[in-house]
Amino acid sequence: MADDVYRTIDGPAEGLYKEKGSKFLAYAWPVENEEEAKEYINELRTKYYDARHHCFAWQLGYDGMNYRVNDDGEPSGTAGKPIHGQIRSNELTNILIVVVRYFGGTKLGVSGLINAYKVAAADALANARIIEKTINKNIEIAFPYESMNGVMRIIKDEEPEVLSQDFNLSCRMLLSIRKGKSEQLKNKLQTVDGLIFEND
Structure with missing residues (x-):
């Protein structure tokens, strides 16, 4: 890929993963800045106010250095990092993925959580159209x-x-x-x- 080209998604996309009664709703958006990302996160927190967790990761810019991950109360490293891992493995930037979790009553354990957030994020990206921009x-x-x-x-x-x-x-x-x-x-x-x- 040329050094003046980057990959992102061309519009919003959704994904879903269910495990032991827990539901993981994933939402991906193309974003240009941190403020835009925060607006989408707050929108989902308002819409799904009764959900237990709203975990996210975003990546901005072209050098791979400007990103943020958030576990929102899940054990450290079990939510934001696996979501961000999907952004990285697809070589995307200027993107936000939020995964909203409804707890189903059964704990999934650390490896179960990592897998759930990863698969939910991957499903949203599978439903997105990935494009190249200059x-x-x-x-x-x-x-x-x-x-x-x-x-x-x-x-x-x-x-x-x-x-x-x-x-x-x-x-x-x-x-x-x-x-x-x-x-x-x-x-x-x-x-x-x-x-x-x-x-x-």
Whole structure:
């Protein structure tokens, strides 16, 4: 996989695992930041207020370092870690998985819990559509109106996404392009008379 590509899921997905009367309801969402993850977790805590545990794991960013696991009262390492293990083994990021447990009256033991949370998370991922996305870089430019044709020609050739544009006496554009192609785009834009890079 290229270093400017990552894997995530394209929408919410659900999974289920039952063991000795306990029910494990798994929910997976694509998320962009910690705040978004917290909103989904709180939503489930409200919806399933009568459940014994709401355990979760999330992974954000592209270096594998930004993640969180939570056992929510289960024995340490028996819930959040196995959920996170499924995220890691599928090489996913920008994802949250929450597993809600309804206790069935029979204790499952440490290995039983680890297996239950792992299988519930795996079931949610099996029901999700895993997609590849590119890591994009934003480039903000300002240029005189006379240089418009030169800029537009480069945009047509390099095909960045135009996030915003403002054409007055001085023109401004915010472009987004795959990280691996960003230097090539910048090199071409540097040839345009009067063009400057903002926030560079």
